[in-house]
Amino acid sequence: MITVPKMSLADAKLILDASxxxxxxxxxxxxxxxxDDGGNLLAFHRMDGxxxxxxxxxxNKAFTAAGTRKGTHEYAPVGGPGGPAFGIHASHQxxxxxxxxxLPIQVEGHTVGGVGCSSGSPEQDREVAQAGIDALFRSLGHPSA
Amino acid sequence: MITVPKMSLADAKLILDASxxxxxxxxxxxxxxxxDDGGNLLAFHRMDGxxxxxxxxxxNKAFTAAGTRKGTHEYAPVGGPGGPAFGIHASHQxxxxxxxxxLPIQVEGHTVGGVGCSSGSPEQDREVAQAGIDALFRSLGHPSA
Amino acid sequence: MITVPKMSLADAKLILDASxxxxxxxxxxxxxxxxDDGGNLLAFHRMDGxxxxxxxxxxNKAFTAAGTRKGTHEYAPVGGPGGPAFGIHASHQxxxxxxxxxLPIQVEGHTVGGVGCSSGSPEQDREVAQAGIDALFRSLGHPSA
Amino acid sequence: MITVPKMSLADAKLILDASxxxxxxxxxxxxxxxxDDGGNLLAFHRMDGxxxxxxxxxxNKAFTAAGTRKGTHEYAPVGGPGGPAFGIHASHQxxxxxxxxxLPIQVEGHTVGGVGCSSGSPEQDREVAQAGIDALFRSLGHPSA
Known part of the structure; x- marks a missing residue:
């Protein structure tokens, strides 16, 4: 048996607010x-517009990031045409x-969850997800990832 | 073309807080x-525990209430064994x-969305959903449903 | 090879108008x-409200009626609790x-399609579906089913 | 709570007729x-042939256009091989x-729904969808999109 850090709803709300x-x-x-670390939804907000x-x-982005422990952008070259894992985008229905x-949320070497943003370009979405994670880290007194 | 009221994220957060x-x-x-009124997710929180x-x-409860314009508890006798719509629970996958x-959220004669709660008994879940709707109505200066 | 009657979009619109x-x-x-006779959607209207x-x-009702060549109400006793085909409501996802x-649409001994109505009680839905079929039969110079 | 325009079945029929x-x-x-604006089916006709x-x-095209507020053709370069959102075509099952x-249907700055056409080339399908929207705008006394 091991001990792991786990996000609370308060942590998730803090991420949402900052994003x-x-x-x-x-x-x-x-x-x-x-x-959360099980890939299961903790909190979701759809902003007006x-x-x-x-x-x-x-x-789905949050789910993928938590499950793979990677940013979803890292899978573009791997899972895109000609990549070594082409076709992986069709998995999990x-x-x-x-x-x-x-983006995965990693605390003390553990992946405690993921954040997913969508509506802008992939770069904008990633920037907004990162802002949420940065805020969580600040609240924990950690340096940014 | 008609004109209808539509919920904002602020309205949804107010409901979540009260629930x-x-x-x-x-x-x-x-x-x-x-x-919202289209059955699409506006906001979701999973409380710790x-x-x-x-x-x-x-x-799903929020989706059903918004789509049918009824409380999901009203479908228990209708869709249960021996009820006139038995089997309806299998629809929509x-x-x-x-x-x-x-529970549906009804404002000025329009169904603007639905609230769904789960983890307790159906009665507890309904009470918690109603508390959210009551808070929305208070914020709008409306009498409770 | 055989020859079968087949509905046109005009037939479907005539049914929709009457329903x-x-x-x-x-x-x-x-x-x-x-x-149509393949259970595939020919026409659909969502009335305001x-x-x-x-x-x-x-x-789904139209699909089931066309596929089974029976009114969906005939499956209530068969597919309900204690019926000989209990569980059939979960098939086809x-x-x-x-x-x-x-209700199935049957012309000259062939099932050419189905009509499905929903929003009222099963009896109201069936009455509205029948009105559409009656109008089709009148247009064909047939007696009502 | 905000106020938005919403399509009626009459609006949808007008679009279908023109398309x-x-x-x-x-x-x-x-x-x-x-x-409609929630991506839910309002009306559908399958023409003979x-x-x-x-x-x-x-x-699905109508759903995508209403949900993204863009023409589906705009996603070809974005979501195709080598595009920044490759893989997005697998989402929503x-x-x-x-x-x-x-194509999205946009009235007074609001996306009130979408039109989707299929059976021809993407260009033909788009032309037919646009013809429906143009007719709606004429009926509203608006200039074409």
Whole structure:
């Protein structure tokens, strides 16, 4: 038996608040999802003006990041045409996401969850997800990832 | 073309806060979901200690209530064994929920969305959903439903 | 090789118009679907005020009626608790519908399709579906089914 | 709570009629779907001779356009091989459509729904969808999009 850190709803809300603040800054309302270490949804907010199709995409990005312990953008070259894992985007009934906007949340060497953002470009989505994780780290007194 | 009221994320957060406060009062941490008039997720919080399987159930309850414009508890006698719509619970790939805990949100004669709660008994789930809707109505200066 | 009658879009529209007129008469706006002899959607209208969840249910009823060549209400005793085909409502990913509101369209001994209605009681849904079929038969110079 | 415009079935029928007229003009019978602002089906017609597989594709195009507020053709370069969102076509169980023929319907700055057409080339499908939207705008006294 081991002991692991686990996110609370308060942690997830803190991430959502910071991601939403960044989304407002860059002028792109987003769907933002936070999942726990089991890949299961902890919290989700759809900002006014965010895309409807991005509800599921944001959740899928968070799920993929938590499950793979990688940013979803890292799978673009791996899972894209010609990549060594081409086709992986169709797994989990299409939930496995291979473009940017999903980031794992790693605390003390453990992946405690993932954040997924969607509605902007993959780069914008990733920036907004990172802002949420940065805020969590600040609250924990950790340096940014 | 007609004109209808539509919920904002602020409205959904207000509902979540009030539902969560009631869930704390009755000592049953819950999954709480708010969907819009199209049945699409607007906001979701899983309280610490809420059930994992209730993530989907809460979302489904909110979806069913928004789509049918009825409380999901109203479908228990209709869709249960011997009821006139037995079998309806299997529709929408099993998303159609026929036990309590999902309530429609009705403003000025329009169904603007639904709230779904899960983790307790159907009665507890319904009480917590109602607390969220009551808070929304108070914020709008409306009498409770 | 045999020769069979087949519905056109004009036939389907004629059914929809008559079903919608009846739905207006009884004051219950409905989702109305017409499928062809392959169970595939030919036409669908969601009347203003019809239920969102009934989109899929209306289509499923039409599909079930065309596929079984029976009214969906005939499956209530067969597929309900204690019936000889209990559980059949879960087949086709929950699309097989065992409560009223879906009727087969039978012309010259051939099942050419199905009509499915949803938003009211199973009896109301069935009445509205029948009104559509009656109108089709009148247009063909046939006596009502 | 905000106030938004919403399409009626009459609006959807007007779109279908105009799209069907254009499809007749170019000699390509089509499946035509109209969804509302929540991505939910409002009306669907399969013209005589339209493709069976295009039933679902037309509905998915309308869903994608309403949800993303973009024409589905705009996703071809973004979601195709080498594009920044490659893999997005697998989301929503494959419903997210990245080739032409789906267009959002935007009224007074709000996306009130989407039109999806299928059976021809992506360009033909898009032309037929646009003809439907143009007719809606004419009926509203708006300039074409």
């Amino acid at each position: 939403e603040a960044r989304a407002v800054q860059i002028g792109v309302p987003m769907d933002v999802a936070v999942v 965010a895309k409807l199709t991005s509800i599921e995409i944001a959740i 299409g939930r496995f996401t291979i473009f940017g906007g999903g | 969560e406060a009631r869930a704390v009062q009755i000592g049953v941490p819950m999954d709480v979901a708010v969907v 809420a059930k994992l399987t209730s993530i989907e159930i809460a979302i 099993g998303r159609f929920t026929i036990f309590g805990g999902g | 919608e007129a009846r739905a207006v008469q009884i004051g219950v706006p409905m989702d109305v679907a017409v499928v 019809a239920k969102l969840t009934s989109i899929e249910i209306a289509i 929950g699309r097989f519908t065992i409560f009223g509101g879906g | 069907e007229a254009r499809a007749v003009q170019i000699g390509v019978p089509m499946d035509v779907a109209v969804v 339209a493709k069976l597989t295009s039933i679902e594709i037309a509905i 494959g419903r997210f459509t990245i080739f032409g023929g789906g």
